[in-house]
Amino acid sequence: MTIGNLSPTRFRLPFWQRLADWAPTGISIIFGYAVLFILYFPIAMLMILSFSGEPNTGIPGDWTLTWYESVIFADTAQREGEAYGSNFRVGDPLLLSIMLAFITAVACVIAVLIVGPILPRIKWRGPFLVGFLMPLMIPGIVGGVGLFMWYRLVIHVKMGIWSLVLAHFVWAFPFALLAMLVVASRFDTRLMEAAEDLGAKPWQRFWQIEIPILKPGIYAAGFFGFLLSFNELPFSIFMRSGQDTLPLYLWIQSGAHNTTVPLIFAMSTIVTVGSIGLTFLAIKLAFGGGKNDVK
Amino acid sequence: MKSDKGKHSKHFYFPLTRRNFIRGAVAGSVIAGAPAILKGLTRRVKAAEKGVVRMLMTAPTMIPGDWKRFEKDTGLKMEDTVIKDDPGIFLTEVQVNDAGDRFDIISTLSGTEQSLIDGGNIMQMEASAMPNWSGMPASIQSMPYLVRDLSPDAGKVWGVPLAMNADSFGYKPSTLGEPRPPEEASWSLVFESEKTMGRSSTGDNYIYLWEALAYLKHTGQLNVTDILNPSPEEAKATADFLIKRKEAGQFRLFWKIFDDQIAVMKNGEVDAIRCWEPAVNEVNKAGGDWVYATAKEFYCKWMHGMYITSQVEERGNLDEVYTALNWFLSGGYAAAITPLRGYLNGRPDLAVDYNNSNGLEDISTTMDAAQEKMKLKFAKEDFWFSAVPDNLQEMQAQMDRVLNA
């Protein structure tokens, strides 16, 4: 059986042969969505439980909105002496995380455009690759400590927002680079040569040939830069001063002597709903109506 | 096809609209996030603002809501930042990241004082500058961690207590057929008991290795020279014991955070668990039948202390800092923390009067019970917990060995 051979005059194959034809596809679809179900079941349950009075037991019921009140109106909903502290002020950390994620995404895209297209074409790819992927090979928190000690003790620079940006960039860049390399390694260099022969200037070649073809890589790099920075914890633990990102804030709150799980459920539901809308929009705009049919 | 349209356009492959959207998104996020960044920047630029006290504290001692009571009572504004109380993280923040530049008061688990003193990060306090200090029981006033090398008669201390408690463990008396407090229960329910085989739990930290060590000392299984500073060999022997118990299937899990404790207690995974006192209260609120043990052998007595950073001297807001510290030693904080978590601050005796004079609920039963409990529990000799024992790293490493087994 060959691909695309669907001549209308073909006689109908026996059932088992049609099944064998469709089976691989079917199995991959079923397994894939099964794993997605495993991924989403806890998230869905979490969203349901965020409305229930006793989320820790895992059984929904006792519907209430108190957790949402505590999360959204943290500064004003002060109930004196209540065990569930309305100390859970996620507004600032959330804002900072989103902000940093955008900055990291932009930085990753720029960096990846510098490094990505060139890397598949040079001779000594290996050392460069190892160097750029270095942050992946060291456990995150140790890397954070190392960078912190270096900048603080050797170069004597105080930590701040810049160090958070650096930490997020250091973590996200290798991934963004890999994503771009996936696309850049398919780049046909003869196009560049042809363009040069036709008299295109270097800048024109870059903008009108490279970028359009590398577009999926750019989007992937930006995507991963954003997502990886949003949830980044180990590197940020030491590379910060004063402001906390959302993962940092949640990590610190986990050391509390009062339960924060219901509040985390409520907050996660809000984040999930927000991100569904955002992601849908972003993907639709990025990839448009057709799929990545670059060629 | 949509993509075809772009292909034949003169300059760009993809329609301009999308790139503009992205540009706009970036610009928008910068504008949206600017307030957050600016707030963060300006917060650090202000050095010593009049009337503001900045405190670096840890989660166990936080009270919910804003600091309205504090502000009303002292006329000062409180800016608090919460940080983890792991010694590595806290000490690095203070000593390497210069937390003293940004904070006036720092608070963490007791035992850290020596490291802070050695690093020159905290300054001595005049005990007389805090009126509520004199009413504290003498045993607390002369607590070695707070006094260190200073002679108590000189009226100076390195730190004042914020909150303290004597930790034991929680268990279900009816399920296990054990007596209820104030009758004593043994730590063996957690470490070594057929009744709780596979249904007991303790934490994953060096703190809980230390307790196992105390257990071994009291059951005569291990010779411990100084329980306040376990040696590496003692830690290793304790770890071996715990590994044996783990392999025998004693422990269901080793919990990491407060929510772990609550979850396994509520879900019926354990019958005896070394936990923090608020956990028992919380689970019982949901209909459980747990009690916090009056332990037979020992308690893990801990204290969170407050210290003044050495940079306060240059900043010159020392009196405001003393006023703030005095509030934490007063009925205001006591009335906030004791009914909430069962922990006591330096002057629990002031709490009832505070509430009555402020028209808040009468908490005399709670306070009396708490003070009784403290008198009873603190009387047991072993052991005062220090966040930074001499062999801290060894002990944690041995605990990691237990978790690895």
Place this chain on the structure above:
Amino acid sequence: MTSAVYSPNKSSGLRDFIPHLPAGVWSLSGFSLLWFGGIVLPLLAIILVSFLQGRGLNINFDPTIKQYERFFSYGGGDMLARSVRIAGTVTIIELLLAFPFALWLAKGCKNNTVKLLTFTALTVPFFLSPAARVIVWRSVFGINGVVNQVLLGAGIVDKPVLWLIFSEFSVHFGFIGAFFPTMVWPIFLSISLIDNDYLEASGDLGASRLRTLLHIIFPLALPGIVAGFVFTFIPMLGDAVVSSYMGGNNVLMLAAQVQSLIGVSNFLVAAALAAVVLAIMLAFQVLLWFALKPVGGLAGVFASLRR
């Protein structure tokens, strides 16, 4: 890559080395300088530090391998072996699950709405903290959880199953769900770049679907597979949350151990651990280089296509 293809008038040398815009040369060198100087150097310094002595923040410059001895005496070897084993197993499982799925998404799925929805579904979990992603499983798999109740009710077991949670099974299970998207995305990316013309041509030339898969799709998707492997394996190793929630700290893994070391200011042993991990990673790369020699090694996977 020869200068003969380029304008013969220009001199070779640097142009030959990087056949690209001069602007590209400058920006790459500039960036590399910043990167290697400001980031790789400190990370390498960690390796150096692991050979020193001291406690907490007081470090003396006495070379020694004591930190490594201590690390392995704490059961570090077991822990590393376990972490690599679990992460490796789950990553391979993910690969087997994700590759067909990504293939179908890229080439088989014609319905754009389904594609869009699936992509959203694959991206949204990234916004949630790993804790939030797995925490519910604890109550589902617990002694009194749904699964046990069903099993008991159906009579399949007479006592609640204990190993569903706080065991290696639960750690594997938690990882599989949480890290699926990271494997799907890169593979999808690389497969979607495969020109449909190739597939049609291969079919027209008489190759069976299996042959097309093995000889056309698989090699062309290799960069995506390698990227997916890295995207999944590395964060899995660096994950302290899922393993501690699902495993109840009965299954100690790399990141949790590192956090506990740093939490007690044991920086030197942590540096030793980092050095060991780095060594393992480099060993992997060497292994991969041998395995992928036909394609020119790991770096060769990302080499430009030459025809």
